[in-house]
Amino acid sequence: MSGQRTRSVPVLLAGGGLVGLTTALLLRQHGVEVTLVEKRATTSAQPKARRFHTRSMEVFRELGLAATVHDAAKDLVGHDHMAAGRTLAEAERLPLWSPPGSAEAEADISPEPPTLIAQDLLEPVLRAAAVDAGASVRFQTELTAFDQRDDGVVVELVDHGRGERESLRAQYLVAADGARSRGREALGITGSGRGAVGAPTVSAYFRADLGEVVRGREFNLCHISHPAAPGVLASVDGRHRWVYMGPDGLDHDWPALLRTALGVPAPELEVLSLMRWRAEMLVADRFRAGRVLLAGDAAHVMPPFAAAGANTGILDAHNLAWKLAAVLSGRAGPGLLDSYDAERRAAGWFAADQSTRRTAGFADPTAAADPTLAHPYVLAGGRFRYPAGALVLGPDDVADAEPVTEYAPAVRVGTPLPHRWLDAARTRSTVDLAGPGWALLSGGPTAATAVEDLPVHAVELDGLPPGRCALVRPDQVVAWRGDDPATATRVRADLLAAPVTVSG
Numbered sequence: 455m456s457g458q459r460t461r462s463v464p465v466l467l468a469g470g471g472l473v474g475l476t477t478a479l480l481l482r483q484h485g486v487e488v489t490l491v492e493k494r495a496t497t498s499a500q501p502k503a504r505r506f507h508t509r510s511m512e513v514f515r516e517l518g519l520a521a522t523v524h525d526a527a528k529d530l531v532g533h534d535h536m537a538a539g540r541t542l543a544e545a546e547r548l549p550l551w552s553p554p555g556s557a558e559a560e561a562d563i564s565p566e567p568p569t570l571i572a573q574d575l576l577e578p579v580l581r582a583a584a585v586d587a588g589a590s591v592r593f594q595t596e597l598t599a600f601d602q603r604d605d606g607v608v609v610e611l612v613d614h615g616r617g618e619r620e621s622l623r624a625q626y627l628v629a630a631d632g633a634r635s636r637g638r639e640a641l642g643i644t645g646s647g648r649g650a651v652g653a654p655t656v657s658a659y660f661r662a663d664l665g666e667v668v669r670g671r672e673f674n675l676c677h678i679s680h681p682a683a684p685g686v687l688a689s690v691d692g693r694h695r696w697v698y699m700g701p702d703g704l705d706h707d708w709p710a711l712l713r714t715a716l717g718v719p720a721p722e723l724e725v726l727s728l729m730r731w732r733a734e735m736l737v738a739d740r741f742r743a744g745r746v747l748l749a750g751d752a753a754h755v756m757p758p759f760a761a762a763g764a765n766t767g768i769l770d771a772h773n774l775a776w777k778l779a780a781v782l783s784g785r786a787g788p789g790l791l792d793s794y795d796a797e798r799r800a801a802g803w804f805a806a807d808q809s810t811r812r813t814a815g816f817a818d819p820t821a822a823a824d825p826t827l828a829h830p831y832v833l834a835g836g837r838f839r840y841p842a843g844a845l846v847l848g849p850d851d852v853a854d855a856e857p858v859t860e861y862a863p864a865v866r867v868g869t870p871l872p873h874r875w876l877d878a879a880r881t882r883s884t885v886d887l888a889g890p891g892w893a894l895l896s897g898g899p900t901a902a903t904a905v906e907d908l909p910v911h912a913v914e915l916d917g918l919p920p921g922r923c924a925l926v927r928p929d930q931v932v933a934w935r936g937d938d939p940a941t942a943t944r945v946r947a948d949l950l951a952a953p954v955t956v957s958g
């Protein structure tokens with residue numbers, strides 16, 4: 455290496471899982487040059503996450519990828535039910551659950567319906583899109599060390615394919631390197647939370663043609679109560695590929711255990727892989743250390759019972775990308791990145807806490823829902839209100855808190871724009887009005903089409919009566935509400951310069 459000049463890149467992303475790949479796509483959308491390194495040779499071999507909420511689908515919509523994701527997800531369309539029984543053969547499908555008091559179906563709260571797609575199918579879609587978007591995506595390349603300096607981060611990489619070592623200088627390093635994040639550990643960032651939840655479990659990913667067995671009873675998850683093989687069966691493609699989350703132990707005779715749980719001979723059953731894991735709640739105590747930012751599981755791990763881990767990580771990416779782009783282009787000071795910590799650490803804690811509190815409900819799908827938990831659409835819509843960050847919370851805003859246990863979206867500072875269709879053909883949503891740029895919304899008609907470079911849109915949304923306006927960030931989060939549209943550009947400039955505000 456000596457004598458060679460260290461190559462510089464604006465952003466080095468460590469980790470090519472869902473969150474790293476989404477961050478790469480969003481940074482490219484903002485025109486940022488990105489290098490992503492992933493130590494594995496391939497995308498995830500395990501299906502892991504399978505439920506992508508409406509707010510994540512809105513991020514994919516902004517990237518122009520929603521249709522591709524829906525298409526890749528077509529095997530599980532209509533597999534939304536839960537089922538339960540002693541074995542799969544005896545299981546009955548439970549009635550489709552919808553949250554009490556919800557005026558709208560989940561598909562109507564967003565321009566994009568939620569999607570069941572296994573992580574091992576989604577990651578290749580994102581990887582191909584990131585390459586198409588111009589990201590440098592390097593698999594079989596591991597971040598082995600890094601050294602943070604005033605003007606950048608020097609990273610050490612090993613290309614396992616070529617057997618070569620390389621140093622790079624990055625202006626910013628995003629550690630999206632998963633639950634055992636080397637980035638987090640190297641920085642000595644501690645974590646908080648309730649730790650391990652429940653006993654370890656094993657996810658057995660297997661192939662078996664069960665199409666005829668489940669026909670007419672298709673499900674998302676099926677709880678199996680057989681005393682010799684209790685667990686939960688998850689549909690991966692609803693026909694040939696399945697994951698059984700069963701009793702701890704890699705040494706079980708897994709084919710026999712699976713056949714017991716299935717209650718059918720399944721002669722051609724083949725176990726593809728076993729993954730031992732334990733539900734855990736741990737949220738990093740800092741999401742930013744200078745030029746290094748944590749995202750996804752590197753920043754927060756949570757039990758999978760609210761299907762929130764990957765979804766929360768995707769929203770980290772959405773929050774971080776426009777801020778990094780603004781800082782790198784000189785439009786914002788580096789202090790803007792403190793708002794990433796303020797906003798996403800609070801949101802990560804909320805999601806992890808909600809996921810942990812849902813553990814008991816997951817064990818018994820027929821139990822009544824705990825009314826003190828967040829409304830499922832609040833989680834699905836990413837409607838946690840940022841308590842502080844790149845936003846101006848005036849006294850009126852503080853008093854107008856986003857409800858959590860009920861779903862009542864409105865234009866509120868610190869929350870994403872609510873969805874309302876803008877045309878009869880249902881092609882354009884209010885959610886489309888901002889991103890990747892900023893926007894100014896006017897409650898009621900307005901003659902203005904722009905205030906300086908801010909496009910102005912008249913909308914009819916709760917929380918924005920005639921005469922009021924709202925400044926919306928590139929991640930569709932409302933940053934400010936006020937009466938005078940001419941103030942909006944000054945508010946934006948202030949936020950970009952010194953963003954972490956609590957009240958105004």
Ligand SMILES: Cc1cc2nc3c(=O)[nH]c(=O)nc-3n(C[C@H](O)[C@H](O)[C@H](O)COP(=O)(O)OP(=O)(O)OC[C@H]3O[C@@H](n4cnc5c(N)ncnc54)[C@H](O)[C@@H]3O)c2cc1C
Pocket residue numbers: 468469470471472473474491492493494502503504505506573595596597598630631632633635636657731749750751752758760761762763764765766767
């Ligand atoms: C059984 C189960 C079910 C789940 N279901 C859901 C669900 O339905 N919905 C949901 O939202 N979430 C779910 N989750 C959680 C979800 O899988 C994770 O939150 C998600 O994978 C996190 O993505 P990530 O990109 O942050 O991390 P990962 O997916 O862990 O990716 C991190 C990547 O970084 C790479 N890496 C690590 N170190 C380095 C290094 N030094 N250099 C280069 N690369 C490195 C790793 O190889 C890995 O590919 C589930 C999890 C489990 C276990």
